Amino acid sequence: MAVNKKESFTQKEQDLAEFAKAIAHPARLAILKVLAQRNECICGEIVDVLPLAQSTVSQHLKELKNAGLIDGSVDGPRSCYCINWKAFEKFMNEFNMLFNNLKIKNEKACC
């Protein structure tokens, strides 16, 4: 039980689900907000803003990076993160496409 069945779905479904999961935590949404609001890429300032331990924030950053939503680069003793707008836009488009397609087919409420 609890075998992973995710591979049995389409690649698009998997990709979208991955993206959704990446932003499916308030902390990660907050991080994205902070990254976007500052003109410079901030690293540890995120820790000051969030109500989480440094190691936890680092973990969330890693997840966002793995999902391709942010880029990171080492800048001296500190790390610099920023939003990968291209990846972001790509996913947002796919999202809108998916749900617009859904909507076209069936607009009437049936229940």
Add this chain to the structure above:
Amino acid sequence: MAVNKKESFTQKEQDLAEFAKAIAHPARLAILKVLAQRNECICGEIVDVLPLAQSTVSQHLKELKNAGLIDGSVDGPRSCYCINWKAFEKFMNEFNMLFNNLKIKNEKACC
């Protein structure tokens, strides 16, 4: 450890994260697709289409319902589900708003 810190974030962040989590599984995306493609609200046909056990599908349906993304009503011996377009649109708008706001502020790549 592993105490839930989600309450320390803004309500908007929590709501969006909830929505994202609801669609953060390929099976649930597939369910939404099926619900939208058929003209009638289908119940058990979803089970036939998905590579999952009936009880698992039922669980996913429950999660989508709890998140407010679908409505369900009992129709004789079977259940009838359909997409709650209003809730859907609300969340999609919030999403777009959030990320458009982010984008306006900072378009230049900094890393």
Add this chain to the structure above:
DNA sequence: AATACTTATCGTATATTTGCGATATAAGAT
């Protein structure tokens, strides 16, 4: 009333996520 059918729920096993402290790593400052 008995049966077949459809869906929901319960119990359970396993996997994944969340979170923290402690520790490693790496660069600058002294």
Add this chain to the structure above:
DNA sequence: ATCTTATATCGCAAATATACGATAAGTATT
């Protein structure tokens, strides 16, 4: 060289999610 500062990683505990079979609960059908 040593110390400070910033970040990443490791190890662990707790919580949540995923998946299934078994069973319950409800409605038609016979």
